[in-house]
Amino acid sequence: MSETQGWTKVAELDEIPENGVLGIETDDEVPIALVRTEGEVFALRDECSHGAVRLSEGEVEDGTLECFLHGSCFDLRSGAPLNPPATQPVPTYDVKIDGDDVLVSLDEKNS
Template sequence: MSSSEFVKVCALEDIPDEGVLGVEVDNTPVALVRSEGEVFAVSDICSHAEVNLSEGEVEDGTIECWLHGSCFDLRSGTPINPPATAAIPTYVVKIDGDDVLVALNDQKS
C-alpha cells in the first residue's frame, strides 16, 4: 500500500479518549474513534437506520448507534446486537506523529 492512499483527517488530540469524531474523507462520512488506547475508523452511517454513529457512545471497543442501540465492533464493523444485522465498513488508520490518516480504498472489512 502506498502512502498516497492515506488522507490526513485530523490531529490525534481532536479525538477524545473513549470518544468519537465525525469527519468526511473524500465525501465519505467516517467516524474516528479512540477506544482502549487505539484509534479506529469506521463508517459514520449505521447500517440499520442510516444515522450518524459519531453521535453515539463508545465503550469497550464498540460504538453504539444513538437511535436504536445497535453496537458495532470497532475492529471488524460487525454488529453485536440487533436491530442492525449488516456490518459497517472499517478503514485502515495510520498515526503519523500527531496526525491521523485514513485509507478509504483499503477497507479492513
Template sequence: MSFIKVCPLDEIPADGAIAARLDDDTPIAVVRSGDGVYALDDLCSHAEVALTEGEVYDGTIECWLHGSCFDLRTGKPTNPPATRPVATYRVKVEDGDVYVSPAPAD
C-alpha cells in the same frame, strides 16, 4: 496503500468519536477506544443515523437511536437491531495526526 490526513489525534476525545470525511466525501467516524484509533462508516447500517453521536465502550460504538453496537475493528454488529456490518478503514497515527486509507478494509 495511500492514506489521507483526517484530523489531529488530540481532537478525538478519549473513548469517543468525531466525524470526518474522506476525499470522496464519504462520512466516517474516527474513534479512540483505549489506546486504539479506528475509522468506520459514520452511518448505522440499520437506521442510517450518525454513529459519532453514540457512545464508545468495550471496543464498540453504539448507535444512539436504537442501540445497535458495532465492533470497532471489524464493523460487525454485536447486537440487534442492526444485522449488516459497516465498512472499516485502515488507520495510522504519525506525528500526532490521524491518517485513514480511503479504501475500505477487507
C-alpha cells in the same frame, strides 16, 4: 485533507476525545467516525447500517460503538453488528498515526 500514497490525513490526534468519537467527512464526502479508546484509533463509516444515522453521535464502550437511535453496537475492529436491530456490518478503514496526524486508508476493509 492531504493524501500520501493511499493514506489521507483526516484529523489531529488531539481532536479525537479519549474514549470518544469524532465525526468527519473526507474531501470525497465519505463520512467517517474516528474512535479513540484504549490507546488506539479506529475508523468506521459514520453511518449505521440499520438506521442510516451518524454513528459518531453514539457512545464508545468495551471496543464497540453504539448507535444512539436503536442501540445496535458495532465492533470497532471489524464493523460487525453485535446486537439487533442492525444485521449488516459497517465498513471499517485502516488507521495510521504519524506524529500527531491521523491517517486513514479509504479502501474499505469490509463492505
